[in-house]
Every structure is written in C-alpha cells, then in structure tokens.
Amino acid sequence: MIKIEKRNDVSPSIYFLTPILAIFLTLFGGGIIFYVLGFNPLEALKFFFITPISDLYGFSELLVKATPLCLIAIGLSFCFKSNNWNIGAEGQLIFGGIVGGGVALLFYGHDGFYVLPIIILSGAIGGMIFAMIPAVLKTYLNTNEILVSLMLVYVAKLLLDYLVVGPWSNPEGFNFPETRQFSESARIPVLFDGLRIHAGIFITLITVFLSWLILYKTYLGFQIKVSGLSLKTAKYAGYKGKTMIIIVFMISGACAGLAGVGEITGPIGQLHRNISPDYGFTAIIVAFLGRLNPVGIIFASLIVALTYLGAETAQIFLQVPKYTGQVFQGMILFFLLGSDYLLFFKIKFLGLKKNEL
Amino acid sequence: MNTKLRVSEISKIYPGCVANDGISLEFGSGKIYALLGENGAGKSTLVKILSGVVRPDKGEVFLNDKSIKLNSPLDAKKNNIGMVFQHFNLFETLSVFENLSIDSDKKNEDLRLSVNNILKKYNFKIDLDIPVLNLSAGQKQKVEIIRCLIRNPKVLIMDEPTSVLTEQETEDLFVSLKQFSDEGILIIYITHKLKEVLSLCDEVAVMRKGKIVSVSKTKEEKIETLANKMVGENLSSIKKKINNFKYSEEILKISNLNFRSDDPYETNLINLNFSLKKGECLGIAGISGNGQSELFQILSGEIITDYTSIKFRDKEISKLNPRERREYLMAFSPEDRISQAAVPELKIYENVALNNFKSSNFFEKGLVNEKKIKEHSKKILSNFSVNTDNVEMKSQFLSGGNLQKLIIGRELITSPELLVCFNPTWGLDVGAINYIHETLININEKGKSSILISTDNDELLKLSDRICVIYKGKLSKIMYVNEVTPEKLGILMGGGSID
Numbered sequence: 046m047i048k049i050e051k052r053n054d055v056s057p058s059i060y061f062l063t064p065i066l067a068i069f070l071t072l073f074g075g076g077i078i079f080y081v082l083g084f085n086p087l088e089a090l091k092f093f094f095i096t097p098i099s100d101l102y103g104f105s106e107l108l109v110k111a112t113p114l115c116l117i118a119i120g121l122s123f124c125f126k127s128n129n130w131n132i133g134a135e136g137q138l139i140f141g142g143i144v145g146g147g148v149a150l151l152f153y154g155h156d157g158f159y160v161l162p163i164i165i166l167s168g169a170i171g172g173m174i175f176a177m178i179p180a181v182l183k184t185y186l187n188t189n190e191i192l193v194s195l196m197l198v199y200v201a202k203l204l205l206d207y208l209v210v211g212p213w214s215n216p217e218g219f220n221f222p223e224t225r226q227f228s229e230s231a232r233i234p235v236l237f238d239g240l241r242i243h244a245g246i247f248i249t250l251i252t253v254f255l256s257w258l259i260l261y262k263t264y265l266g267f268q269i270k271v272s273g274l275s276l277k278t279a280k281y282a283g284y285k286g287k288t289m290i291i292i293v294f295m296i297s298g299a300c301a302g303l304a305g306v307g308e309i310t311g312p313i314g315q316l317h318r319n320i321s322p323d324y325g326f327t328a329i330i331v332a333f334l335g336r337l338n339p340v341g342i343i344f345a346s347l348i349v350a351l352t353y354l355g356a357e358t359a360q361i362f363l364q365v366p367k368y369t370g371q372v373f374q375g376m377i378l379f380f381l382l383g384s385d386y387l388l389f390f391k392i393k394f395l396g397l398k399k400n401e402l
Numbered sequence: 403m404n405t406k407l408r409v410s411e412i413s414k415i416y417p418g419c420v421a422n423d424g425i426s427l428e429f430g431s432g433k434i435y436a437l438l439g440e441n442g443a444g445k446s447t448l449v450k451i452l453s454g455v456v457r458p459d460k461g462e463v464f465l466n467d468k469s470i471k472l473n474s475p476l477d478a479k480k481n482n483i484g485m486v487f488q489h490f491n492l493f494e495t496l497s498v499f500e501n502l503s504i505d506s507d508k509k510n511e512d513l514r515l516s517v518n519n520i521l522k523k524y525n526f527k528i529d530l531d532i533p534v535l536n537l538s539a540g541q542k543q544k545v546e547i548i549r550c551l552i553r554n555p556k557v558l559i560m561d562e563p564t565s566v567l568t569e570q571e572t573e574d575l576f577v578s579l580k581q582f583s584d585e586g587i588l589i590i591y592i593t594h595k596l597k598e599v600l601s602l603c604d605e606v607a608v609m610r611k612g613k614i615v616s617v618s619k620t621k622e623e624k625i626e627t628l629a630n631k632m633v634g635e636n637l638s639s640i641k642k643k644i645n646n647f648k649y650s651e652e653i654l655k656i657s658n659l660n661f662r663s664d665d666p667y668e669t670n671l672i673n674l675n676f677s678l679k680k681g682e683c684l685g686i687a688g689i690s691g692n693g694q695s696e697l698f699q700i701l702s703g704e705i706i707t708d709y710t711s712i713k714f715r716d717k718e719i720s721k722l723n724p725r726e727r728r729e730y731l732m733a734f735s736p737e738d739r740i741s742q743a744a745v746p747e748l749k750i751y752e753n754v755a756l757n758n759f760k761s762s763n764f765f766e767k768g769l770v771n772e773k774k775i776k777e778h779s780k781k782i783l784s785n786f787s788v789n790t791d792n793v794e795m796k797s798q799f800l801s802g803g804n805l806q807k808l809i810i811g812r813e814l815i816t817s818p819e820l821l822v823c824f825n826p827t828w829g830l831d832v833g834a835i836n837y838i839h840e841t842l843i844n845i846n847e848k849g850k851s852s853i854l855i856s857t858d859n860d861e862l863l864k865l866s867d868r869i870c871v872i873y874k875g876k877l878s879k880i881m882y883v884n885e886v887t888p889e890k891l892g893i894l895m896g897g898g899s900i901d
Contacts, residue, residue, distance in 0.1 A: 264765035267755065270748075277742040280704050281734070282756040283725025 048393040055388055061341065063388055064334050067380035068348060074376050084363060092362045093355035093373075103354065105240035109312055110353045113138070113304035113321070115346035116249045117328035119256045120300025122337040123293040126260070127269040128276065131294060133179065133194030134301040135325025136201035137172040141302025142309045143205055144171025146316040149231040149309070150213060150224060160230040165248070165306050172302015173295045175201065180294035184287040190294075198325070209316050223317035233311045245307035252300060257339040269293060301325060322353065323371075330378045349374060405431040405466060405556040405588045412461030414447050421447035422458065423612040431556070431588040434579060436599040436620070439609035440632055440831035445592050448609075449561055452590075453485040454478035465556070484550030488562040490542050494535040498545055501534055506552060513552070520551050524578055539689065540571030547578070557588045564598060568689060569859070569892020576602050594632070594832075596625045597860075610634055633832045642843050644884060645867060647679040653851050654678040654820060659711040661696055661875075669693035671700070671707075671875045678820070681849045683842070684880070685866030687859060687891050693875040694855045695737065698824045701853065702734040703727045715819070728759045733813035735823035737855075739802065743809045746798035750790075750808065751779040753797050757812045778815070786811030787837070803834025810841060821845060824855045839865060859891050873897050 075093070076086035097103045117134045124131040145168025152160045179193035206222070215225045233243045260266040272279040272289055279286060308320055331349050335342030356370025407429045414422040421444045429435050439445045450456040452463065454472040462469050470481050478485065492501050499514065506513050517530065526544050534542060543563060550558055560579070564572045579602065583589050591603055599606050600620055607617045608631045616631050654677060661671040671693050678684050688694055699705040701712070703724040712720045714730055724734060736742045744753045755764050755775045764775050779793040786807045790800070797805060806826065813821060826842070827835040842852060842865050855872075856862050862869055869886050871878040871894035878894045890900050 262770055264758075264768050264770065267752070267765070267770060270752075271745060271756065274745045274747050275741050277738070278745050278756065281702065281724060281736060281742050282758070283703065283723040283728070285723070 049390050050393060052389055052391055059388065061336060061338075063384045064336065064341070064345065064381060067334070067377055067384050070380040070384070071373060071376040074380070075373055078372070079363075082365065089359070089363060093359050093369075094351060096362070097351065097354035097358045102240060105237070105242040106354055107347060107350050108242045108246055110350035111346040112243075112246050112249050112311075113308055113324045114328050114331050114350055115343055116252055116304040116307070117301045117325055118331035118335060118342045118346060119249075119252055119339060120297035121328055121332040122256070122335075122339070122342065123260070123269060124297045125273075125332060126337050127273040127289060127293050129180075129183075129290055129293055130191045131176065131179065131194050131297050132191050132329065133176070133196075133198050133325070134297065134328055135321060135323060136194065136198035137175045137298040137301035138305035138308075138321050138325045139198070139201040139205050140175035140305070141168040141172030141298075142305030142316065142320050143201070143208065144168055144302070145306030146224065146227075146309050147208075147213070149227045150316075152228070152231055153225060154228055156228075156230045158230075160228075161233065161310065164231055164310060165233075165303065168306025168310075169299040169302045172305060173299040176294040176298020176301070177291060180291045184290050205316065205320070206318060209318060213316065215315075221317075224315050226315050227310060231310055232314060233307065241312050243307075243311040245311050248303060248307065252303070253339045253343060260339070265292070301328075327374055330374055330381075334377060334381055349377070352377075405586065406464075407557055407588055407590075408464040408467075409448070409452070410462050410464065412448065412451060412458045412463075414444075414451065414456065414458050420612045422451070422461075425461070425609075425612075425614055427607055427614065427617070429557075429588050429590060431586045432583060433604040434583050434589045434591055434602055436603035436606040437590060437592045437609065438594065438596070438599055438606055438628060438632060440594060440833075443609040443632075444612040445609055446561065447612075449485070449559055449590075449592055452478070452483060452557075452559060454483075479553060482553060482556040483559065484553060484555035484557065485559045486543065486546045486550060486561065486563060488565060490546055492534045492542055492545060495533055497531050497533055498528060498537070499530040501545060502530075502549055502552065505549070508552075516552055517548060520548055524581060526578075538571070539566040540568065540574065543567070543571075543575070555587060557590065558582060559590045559592070561592045562594070563591075564593070564595065566689070568896045569888055570896055572598075572892075596628050596632075599623075599628065600625065608632055629832065642846070642865065642867075645681070646882065647682045647867065650679040650681055652677050653680050653715055654853075655713040657711055657713070659700065659707065661700060661705065661707045663696070669696055669875045671696055674877050676870070676877065676880060678851050678853065680819075680851055681846055682867045683846050683852045683854055683865055685862035685869040685883075686853065686855045686872055686877075687862050687869060687895060688855075688857065688872040689895050690857050692872050694824065694857075694872060696875075697872065698734075698736060698822060698855055701822045702732075702736070725758060728757065728816075728818075731816065731819040733757075733816065733818035733821045735809055735813050735821065735826055737824040737828065739805050739809060744797050744805060746796065748797060749794050750783070750797055750800075751776045751793040753808065754779040754782060754793075754812050757816070759816055762816075782808065782811040782815050785815065786841070803830045803837075806830060806834065806838060810838060814841070814845065817850070819850055821850065821852045822855070823852065825857060826854070827856075827858065827861060835861075859888055862891075863888070871895055 072090060076090055079089035080086045098107050117138065121131060121134055145164050148164045148167040175197065178197060179190040182188040182193050183190045209222045209224055213224045215221065215223055233245050235241060235243045260269065268284045268289060271282065272284060272286065276286065304324060305320065309316055313320055327349055331342060331345045334349065335345035352370045352373040356367040359365050359369055360367045410426050412422050412425040425448060437445050447456060451458050454475045454477045457473060463472060465481055472478055502517060503510060503513055521528065528541055528544055534545065563575060567575065579589055593599060603620050605617065606620050606623060608615050608628065610632065656674055656676050659671060659674040663670055669692060686694065696705065700707055703722055706721055709721045710718065714732060717730065719727055719730060740746055758764050762778065764771055776793050780791065783791055783793065788804045788807045800808065810826065827838050845852060854862065854865055863883060863886065866883050868880050868882055870880040871891060873895060893900055
C-alpha cells in the first residue's frame with residue numbers, strides 16, 4: 046500500500062534548490078531523448094546548452110531572449126502570488142505590441158526624443174487594459190480568469206493577424222503580412238554595434254527592482270502576500286480584495302505589454318504575425334522556476350532563454366526540429382512540479398501485512 | 403456474555419511527540435469507562451489504535467485474553483469493536499438506509515429488519531428513507547451508533563460524542579449508552595468534559611502527555627480533583643462579578659439586522675435586535691451552523707448587509723470594512739485560528755501586522771515599517787505570555803493555545819472598546835482556556851465590552867453578563883446570566899421556547 050502524507054516543514058533553502066535539481070533532471074532527461082534519437086547525448090547537450098553562448102553574439106542573443114521572459118514573469122509573479130491565475134500574458138504581450146505598434150506607425154517619419162517613450166508607454170497601457178478584462182470580469186461577474194485570459198490570447202492573435210494583413214499592412218510591402226519598418230526614432234537603441242542586445246534590458250532590470258520593492262517592502266506587497274496565502278484572512282484584515290485583483294492584473298498586463306512593445310521596437314522593428322515565440326506562455330514556466338522571487342526569476346529567465354537558443358543551434362547542427370526547445374521547457378516544468386510534489390508530500394510504502402492476520 | 407479488553411504497554415511515537423507512552427489499561431463489560439484528557443494528551447491516538455486506524459509502535463491489545471491484531475478498521479469490525487467518531491462519516495445526500503447498507507454485507511431486507519428492531523428496542527425515532535442532510539446532529543450520531551449496533555459489538559468506543567449535541571440530545575444519548583452497557587456492551591467514552599464523566603461513567607482513566615496518570619472510580623472523584631489530574635497543576639478558577647449595567651452607557655446597538663445569503667450553505671439572519679452596554683459581555687449560544695458565523699462576519703465587517711443596522715458609540719458603522727471598524731476601537735477574534743485569524747505560513751510579526759490600526763504606523767507612506775511591527779509583536783508575546791519571544795518564527799510552529807493567545811493579544815493590545823470573539827477556546831487545553839477566560843473577564847472589569855459567540859455553554863455561563871441563543875438565524879430573548887440554566891439554553895438551542 047502506498048500512502049501520501051503532507052510534509053509540515055519544508056526548509057527554505059531546499060525550496061530554492063529544487064529548481065536547480067529540476068534543471069539537472071531536465072538535462073538528464075534531454076540526454077536520454079538525444080540518445081534515443083541516435084545522438085551522442087553529451088555532445089548533443091553541448092550543442093544545445095553551451096555552443097549557443099560560447100561567443101559574445103550568442104551571449105547577447107541570450108539576453109535578448111531573456112529580457113521579455115523576465116519582464117513578463119515578474120508581472121505574472123504579482124498575479125500568482127495573490128492566487129490570480131493569469132494565463133493570458135501572451136495576449137497581453139500581443140495587445141501591448143499592437144497598441145505600441147499602432148502608435149509607432151502614427152509617428153512614422155517623425156523625429157524626436159519623445160516618440161519612443163510615448164510608444165513604450167502606450168504599449169504598457171495596452172497590455173494593462175487587455176489584462177483588466179479578465180480581472181474586471183472575475184471581480185464583478187465571477188468568471189474564471191484562467192479561461193478568460195487564455196481565450197483572449199486568441200482574440201489578440203487574430204486581431205494582430207487582421208491588422209497586419211489588412212489596414213496596417215505595408216503599402217510598399219507586396220502584400221506581405223507585415224507593417225512598415227518603424228522609423229529610427231521609434232526603435233529602442235542597441236547597446237553595442239553588431240549585437241542585438243538593446244536598452245530594453247534596463248527597463249527589465251528597473252522593473253525587477255521595483256517589483257522587489259513593492260512585493261517585499263510595501264503595504265501593497267504585504268496585502269498581495271496575505272491574499273495569496275488565505276483569502277479569508279485578507280477579508281478579515283479588511284483588505285479590498287476586488288481592487289487588489291484588478292491591481293495585480295494591471296501590473297502583470299503592463300509588464301507583458303512592455304515586453305511586447307520592447308520586442309517590436311527592439312529586435313523586430315515592425316509588426317508581423319509572429320512577434321512572439323510564445324514568450325507569454327513560457328514566462329509562466331520562468332515565474333515558477335524562479336519561485337515567484339524577483340532574483341530567482343532573473344536566473345530562471347536566462348536558463349529558459351537558453352532553451353530557445355539551444356533549439357536553434359540544435360536545428361542547425363543536429364537537424365532536429367526547433368520545437369525541441371519546447372520539449373525542454375516542458376521537461377523543466379514537469380520536473381519542477383514533480384520535485385515540488387515530493388518536497389511538499391512524502392510517499393510512504395507500507396508493506397502488505399495480510400499474512401499477519 | 404462478559405467481555406474483557408486489555409491494552410498492554412502501547413506506545414506510539416510521532417515525529418517530535420510521544421503520543422502514547424507505554425499505556426496499559428483494562429476494561430470489563432457492564433461498565434462505562436471514561437478516558438479523560440486535554441487535547442493532545444493522547445486519547446485520540448489510543449482510540450485510533452483500538453479502532454485499527456493507527457498501528458502502535460509497541461504493545462498489544464487483548465480481547466478476552468486473546469491477543470488481536472488491529473491493522474485496519476476492518477480488523478476492528480471483525481473483532482466486534484465499534485467506533486463512533488467525533489466527525490460523522492456519512493454521505494449527506496444518501497438516505498439513512500443507503501448509508502447503513504454501504505458497509506453491511508447483509509441483504510437489504512434482512513438489514514431493514516434488524517435496523518427496525520434496533521430502532522424499536524432503543525426507541526430511536528429516525529426515518530430511514532430521508533437523506534442524511536435533513537437530520538439533526540443528534541440523529542446523525544444515532545445513525546452512526548446503529549451502524550455499530552448492526553454488527554453486535556462487544557466494545558463501543560465513543561469519541562467526544564457530545565461536542566455537537568444539545569443538552570437534551572446529550573441526555574438521550576446517555577440513556578442509550580447506559581442501556582447498551584446494561585446489555586453487556588463495553589463502553590469507552592472519550593471526553594474532556596468533566597461533568598459528563600461524573601454523570602455517566604463508572605470508572606475514569608486520566609491521560610496526560612501520552613501517559614495514564616490515574617485510574618479511579620468516578621464515585622471517588624470530584625470535578626476539581628479530575629481537573630487537576632488532567633492539567634497536572636492546581637487551577638485557580640476565577641469568578642465573574644455580577645453586574646446588571648442598568649446605568650452604563652450603551653456602546654453597540656444592532657437594529658433590524660437582516661442577512662439573506664445566495665449561498666445555500668450559509669444561514670440567513672432574520673431581524674436581529676440587541677444592544678450592548680459598556681463593560682458588559684453578551685453571550686450568544688447556539689449549536690454551530692445556526693448563523694453564528696454569519697453574525698460574526700457582519701459584526702466584523704467582512705459581510706456588509708445594509709447601511710443602517712449597526713451603531714457603535716452612536717456612529718453608523720454598517721458599511722465599514724474590518725480595517726475601518728478597527729479605527730473605531732473594535733476588535734475581532736474569529737473562530738478559525740488557522741485559516742482566518744492568522745496565516746500559519748507567515749511569521750509571527752507578519753501575523754501581528756494583519757491588525758493594522760491607524761495609530762500603529764505599521765505601514766508608513768505605503769512602506770512596511772518592520773522595526774515597529776516587531777517591537778509591537780514582542781510586546782504582545784510578553785504581555786500575553788505566548789511561550790516564545792522569537793517574532794521571526796513562523797506561526798505554524800505555535801501550539802493552538804499559544805496561537806490563540808497571540809491572536810487575542812493582537813486584538814486586545816490596542817485596548818479596544820469592544821471585542822467580538824467566536825469560539826475563542828475551541829480545541830484548546832485547560833491551561834490555555836483558563837488563560838483566555840481570565841483575559842476576557844479582565845477586559846470587562848476594565849470597562850471594555852465583549853460579545854462572546856460560543857458553542858460551549860459552560861464557557862458562556864462563566865463569562866457572560868447576559869445570554870441569548872441563536873437558532874436558525876433568529877435570536878431568542880436576552881436573559882441575565884443568573885436566570886439562565888443549562889436546561890433553558892438546551893431547549894432554546896434545540897428550537898424550543900421557554901416560559
């Protein structure tokens with residue numbers, strides 16, 4: 046007979062070490078998969094995790110990918126910490142991109158230092174408004190925010206599709222589904238010539254710092270923490286539950302919107318159908334891998350960003366599809382949830398003692 | 403037929419706690435045995451061992467001098483040991499008969515026959531074909547007892563059976579138990595209520611910290627002697643001064659309070675009216691689930707029903723939330739310590755910060771003032787004798803009694819004019835109960851008022867100046883404590899009327 050019991054005391058150090066364990070298990074699991082596919086596992090893993098960042102360009106690419114992941118995951122941590130399950134960061138990212146992109150097209154041909162801040166701000170506001178839809182529906186109509194936020198992802202995707210094919214498509218673009226390239230004034234400057242790493246990384250770092258401040262040092266952060274642990278207690282303490290749901294969704298949506306506008310004004314430079322390789326969904330993994338802790342999320346975003354790069358390198362060198370990256374992301378989440386389960390519960394094997402009767 | 407049950411050198415160790423430490427006891431049929439002890443004394447563990455739910459690390463159980471193995475509840479049933487747990491194991495939506503047939507291997511017709519015989523023999527009045535959810539707590543307990551009786555038990559173990567019963571239902575239960583005992587069923591009665599031991603049982607074994615500290619005839623015992631054995635120290639029992647508050651200032655007035663809930667599991671409150679004087683304690687009795695929880699939440703501001711029914715010191719406070727009500731010097735101690743009054747995962751000082759009244763300055767300009775909160779927490783820990791001084795400790799490591807002291811301390815350290823508390827001593831040991839009772843009497847003596855919503859009648863009679871009963875969302879008339887008897891309370895709690 047197997048019996049599952051809850052563990053009462055989980056030490057904080059082990060709580061933060063299990064994500065690292067999950068990463069090692071993922072490497073091990075990945076090695077097995079490569080072996081089954083007929084590759085030398087160590088060599089394949091090297092192509093996947095070391096080759097991509099073995100030069101400066103690769104390292105810059107890593108940061109380019111980690112920037113939006115970290116930003117979105119930080120925003121999501123506000124939601125997840127307070128028991129609000131915002132699964133639609135991808136939609137908020139796209140909608141932020143649409144709004145920011147629209148403003149960028151509006152300023153097409155304009156010069157001036159004010160252009161870029163306005164675009165970035167409008168992107169953040171776009172994501173924020175889009176995230177408020179599930180929040181308001183949850184607070185006033187009792188809908189399930191998981192479903193609403195998830196379904197809104199497809200709304201945002203289809204809207205983007207329509208815009209880049211229809212009204213916003215590049216008049217000189219031979220009917221390609223994309224907008225004009227934004228003008229120079231609407232682009233986030235790159236930090237080094239020849240590398241794609243851009244100033245958006247500073248927005249991310251500032252957001253991380255502000256989040257840490259809010260979550261750990263302010264009354265709002267305390268209220269978020271208490272509501273996340275026990276809604277009943279939050280109510281008893283007199284916290285305004287509905288307002289708080291809307292605030293965390295707004296923060297989360299703004300972060301996703303920032304990530305979206307950062308992508309289109311940064312590395313992409315225009316709107317097209319695929320402005321995000323599912324950053325909004327992958328960021329959920331980043332948030333949990335980083336234990337919803339701002340510093341943890343920085344490290345987690347770097348590791349998950351590496352799976353994106355690794356998949357591209359593996360595609361070139363090993364001729365495996367780039368979706369291998371998603372396999373690795375899935376494995377990370379799987380092993381993380383698995384080790385969490387064992388962290389919080391213990392499994393007891395009780396021998397069958399029928400013969401004692 | 404005579405039954406002899408003997409446990410020998412039973413030990414059970416849980417991580418960090420010796421639940422049973424070499425327990426040996428002997429029981430013989432024809433008598434009712436009490437197993438008395440505080441919460442955490444090890445009674446439940448011993449009972450679980452006897453009913454096969456828990457296996458002992460050491461020791462043996464003998465039934466009629468034959469060693470028996472109790473590896474599962476099924477083994478207990480096979481050995482004719484029946485057990486009625488404190489919490490019922492019934493399917494609410496199934497009928498009484500369906501519930502009984504689930505774990506019976508008799509044919510339905512035979513089962514119905516034997517159940518009907520039992521009903522007749524013991525004069526139980528239960529309709530077998532209505533769903534269990536329509537039964538009162540007393541009737542549900544009878545269903546559990548019938549379930550045991552079907553199997554012709556030699557031993558019947560009752561675990562804190564009266565905690566959910568009214569006075570009248572308790573009396574009925576005692577009559578039945580005596581009848582079973584006369585028929586030769588060995589009865590082991592687990593409780594921490596001393597009065598019940600004296601009125602029902604023949605012999606009493608007292609447990610403390612996992613050990614048996616005394617076995618004696620109840621005839622030779624008194625409430626005080628048993629209480630002291632149970633706690634292991636001499637308890638001073640304090641008494642409240644009688645006061646009628648005729649000339650005191652009115653502090654709280656509830657007028658025409660109504661509450662209608664959309665949730666079928668909540669109770670509607672119907673036209674409540676009462677007022678509270680300065681320095682007075684109003685007790686609200688009732689069987690749980692009659693609207694106490696809703697009333698508490700309305701008083702605390704967790705539920706806002708309307709904008710006109712609650713006046714506190716002549717100010718309309720009906721639409722204020724709990725935090726805003728605290729500004730007016732109200733304080734609240736909810737029933738549920740672990741998931742409402744405090745968060746076990748939070749550190750002690752963080753739980754203290756939940757009571758963020760205006761002058762606390764816990765949060766200045768939106769920022770957490772950790773130093774201030776910690777100083778304040780230290781003061782609570784020492785003023786209310788919580789057995790730690792480490793404010794960084796997670797609250798889950800506090801025992802129930804210490805957690806309750808922390809919560810009451812958090813609420814009282816601001817010297818509120820009114821404390822509303824709901825089952826403040828539920829599940830605590832006698833020492834902690836005594837402490838909380840003293841504290842509650844103290845605040846009344848200092849001229850502060852309190853509302854005590856409780857399901858424990860002894861507690862209500864000890865602490866209240868006036869008492870009323872809540873039944874199905876309605877309040878009975880309010881009586882001075884000297885005109886109240888447990889019998890009167892029992893009748894009102896069961897929905898009857900007096901005079």
